Amino acid sequence: MNATLKHWLAVAPSFLAVAAIAVRAEWLAARAVEVRLEVAPYDPMDPLAGRYIATPLAISRLNVSELRNASPQAVLGDEVWVELERATPFWRPTALHVAPPPDGVALRGVVRRQWENTWTVDYGLERFFIPASGADPSGLNNVSRPQLTALVRVDSGGAALLVDLLVDGEPYAQWNARQPRPGADAR
């Protein structure tokens, strides 16, 4: 094998991996079912990916006794599927499965804590990235606390993508554009 081919074959897997992540995310954003979930936010920073709003979902803490299949055979670290039902303003959990349910919308997650009937489930939807200069809608820096909603796309296998963060029902980018900028008055 010549040196050029060897070099580019060695480099290719990393490019394919990043492209695959992006393609999968695009596919989910275009095709999967859209659900709206309640968010309990805060505002930290990732050294690699930048500033984000931590978006722990209200349904991350489940009271399993209130769900159908109240005692599924799941332990810490197991994958579970949380079946959701459309409600206003947020979709709500109705059942817990240890395998993808045949129909309906179910979010796939991993059990991280079990304390009696209260389980913590990690759906991998806990970060919404915002610009470094973007306004913080988490409410920690404001007197009023806006209602945050996670706009999520879920496919039939339970894989999900956080598509947008609604601030009082408005997409984050629109809401952010209306916010006063620091130093704007001085100019």
Place this chain on the structure above:
Amino acid sequence: MSTRLQALETALAELEREGALSAEQRSLVVARVRAAWNQRRVDFAAVVAAFGGLLIAAGLLYLVAYNWELLGKAAKLGITFGVWGGLHWAGWRLTERGQHPLVGRGLTLAAVAAFGGALGLVAQIYNLSSHYPHAALLWWTLSLPVAFATRSRAVLELVLALALVWAGWCTGVWIDDRPRALFADWATNLTLVGAALAALLAGLVALCERSSCAAFVPTLRRPIVVLAACAPFVFAFEENWSPTQVGPLDAPQATAGVLDLLARLAPFWAACGAAALVLATATWRRRSPYVAIGWGLLAASVGLASLALFAPYWLPLVANLVLFGGALTAIALAARLGRAPLATAGVVLFLAGVLARYFEHLWDKLDGAFAFLATGALLLGVAWAFERGRRAARQELGAVKS
């Protein structure tokens, strides 16, 4: 030129004047010594190129971290893939043409670092997050082929650093997920995973020796002593194994079954499995002292793990024996393998152990002022001993010259 090399060449010239060496013999020896020296010395241009590459990558990561408001998704992806691919292309082109191989390698290093930036940007665009550090896993595993294809030690060093960070990060997440994690869980898992990884690296050194990857041996060998020393060094502190820190570890039969106890060190057993696999392959394919070193490290770490689980109060005593025994073994191995840095590491390890025990045991028995006085006197004594040793060496050198 190095003062040591100068001294050697002066001595050879004197031997030639005295008639002990012919001019031809002297030039042959000088040529051979210079060639060996040039092979070992650090190339300034290579270091500058590597730093330049790393700074470019850091700049890229910095830009990525500051989410560009004005760019759309496609533009962000285009810039990321463009810059990242461009770095790879420029690195390959400059290296292949042979005109600027060091700058080329520096750019390839930047491209490998930029892979992390690309992963971070894609996570940012699509709001992706994961509980375990899967991005770090992708980063180091998919960069490994680049290290092999380019035979670049700098790239391997970056990959190795990422792999070690990933292993520690995974261990931390696993411990954090445990209900009621104690200090002992952190101390045992993190340090023992390090010891198992040291055994794994010893196996990799054995596999790489006398193969087409022989250039990677120094990079793989370097972290072994530090990783192996962490566990006995931390375990040697008695305070770490007091009842308040150890918790239910002191009464295994009363609190948990053997399997439950073993499960407390799950990350360590996983690292042991990987190390055993590599060492078994090395045992089958190569005859190397590093195979024995690897198995020895693995056996010692499993022994320390068993003590931590089943007899934690014995751990400080045994850890001290392992620490000082390990330091002496390193010095003995240095003499056998002809590796001066290993002897230095052994001496530093021994000194660190002595100082740690000194501070650990004397601090409680003396008032603060006496402790400071004694510590100061100890450090002065160490400095005096070093200076005396250096003066003796200089005198010896002077005697040889005259």
